[in-house]
Amino acid sequence: MSHNPTHIAFIGGGNMASAIIGGLIRQGMTTAQITVVEPFAETAAKLHKDFGITALPAAGPALAQASLVVWAVKPQVFSEAATPVKAHTLQALHLSVAAGIRTDSIGSWLGTERVVRSMPNTPALVGQGMTALYPCPAVTADDKALVEKVIGTTGQFLWVNQESHLDAVTALSGSGPAYVFFFLEAMTEAGVGMGLTAEQAYQLAVATFAGASSLAAASSESAEVLRQRVTSKGGTTYAAITAMEAAGVKPAFVKAMQAAEQRARELGDEFGKA
Numbered sequence: 001m002s003h004n005p006t007h008i009a010f011i012g013g014g015n016m017a018s019a020i021i022g023g024l025i026r027q028g029m030t031t032a033q034i035t036v037v038e039p040f041a042e043t044a045a046k047l048h049k050d051f052g053i054t055a056l057p058a059a060g061p062a063l064a065q066a067s068l069v070v071w072a073v074k075p076q077v078f079s080e081a082a083t084p085v086k087a088h089t090l091q092a093l094h095l096s097v098a099a100g101i102r103t104d105s106i107g108s109w110l111g112t113e114r115v116v117r118s119m120p121n122t123p124a125l126v127g128q129g130m131t132a133l134y135p136c137p138a139v140t141a142d143d144k145a146l147v148e149k150v151i152g153t154t155g156q157f158l159w160v161n162q163e164s165h166l167d168a169v170t171a172l173s174g175s176g177p178a179y180v181f182f183f184l185e186a187m188t189e190a191g192v193g194m195g196l197t198a199e200q201a202y203q204l205a206v207a208t209f210a211g212a213s214s215l216a217a218a219s220s221e222s223a224e225v226l227r228q229r230v231t232s233k234g235g236t237t238y239a240a241i242t243a244m245e246a247a248g249v250k251p252a253f254v255k256a257m258q259a260a261e262q263r264a265r266e267l268g269d270e271f272g273k274a
């Protein structure tokens with residue numbers, strides 16, 4: 001990316017913006033090519049410490065140099081954040097990472113139809129993110145290539161061709177790291193209950209998730225087959241899976257993801273109007 005004259009602006013400089021900025025800098029983009037609007041002084045100080053970037057406390061004419069604007073604010077403040085930015089970025093391509101907020105809202109706030117909506121996740125912080133992207137019809141092949149270049153610095157990506165699918169993606173991979181951390185907490189607690197130290201239990205749990213995920217990614221077998229290979233007849237895994245089935249873990253999981261998908265839709269309805 002070092003030979004690319006692209007200038008990228010970030011509106012909001014928190015967790016997700018930092019994950020993407022980190023990826024861009026790792027790939028050779030310079031801080032002079034990046035403008036960040038971040039009103040919260042403590043977060044601005046962190047951007048300076050981590051990346052040497054001096055964030056703007058408010059939107060201004062400097063945004064006009066950006067060919068891409070990344071929207072990394074909470075859904076609740078998107079419309080308010082858009083108002084002072086709009087006049088400076090009418091020529092830019094816009095990429096939103098906000099949960100729930102739909103492209104028709106974003107397009108009307110920003111006066112453009114060149115909008116890509118996306119859903120990344122926090123493993124982007126370590127280059128292992130999974131992002132889904134949805135392009136509005138006005139988004140060109142060059143626009144898509146630019147977005148792929150930027151998001152590609154944070155991990156894997158895929159395009160979906162129905163905007164509503166991004167709410168499903170939010171429930172699956174957007175919120176998904178939290179489900180994994182929840183399981184890590186539960187497995188660690190259980191291990192401690194069986195006499196292991198918290199450090200031992202946590203190391204075992206984290207390495208098991210990482211190892212099983214790598215095995216699934218490398219294998220042509222389904223998750224079901226991989227699970228069956230662990231499950232010896234009359235053995236320990238069978239006892240555990242039987243207990244999980246009796247406790248209704250799978251239907252509870254389906255319900256949890258449906259709640260997340262529903263909440264994404266509500267965020268779009270609630271905060272997409274103004």
Ligand SMILES: NC(=O)C1=CN([C@@H]2O[C@H](COP(=O)(O)OP(=O)(O)OC[C@H]3O[C@@H](n4cnc5c(N)ncnc54)[C@H](O)[C@@H]3O)[C@@H](O)[C@H]2O)C=CC1
Pocket residue numbers: 011012013014015016017037038039040043072073074075077080081097098099119120121122174175
């Ligand atoms: N954290 C996560 O796992 C994921 C978050 N997202 C989405 O990313 C977006 C940002 O989330 P995070 O980075 O986690 O939140 P965050 O709170 O870390 O970052 C948002 C930043 O926006 C700043 N901000 C507030 N008002 C502003 C304004 N008017 N103009 C410019 N900046 C303003 C805040 O000071 C804050 O630093 C949200 O819309 C969320 O739905 C998407 C995928 C995963």
Ligand SMILES: O=C(O)[C@@H]1CCC=N1
Pocket residue numbers: 099170174175
């Ligand atoms: O919890 C949220 O609303 C955001 C979107 C996906 C992950 N975090």
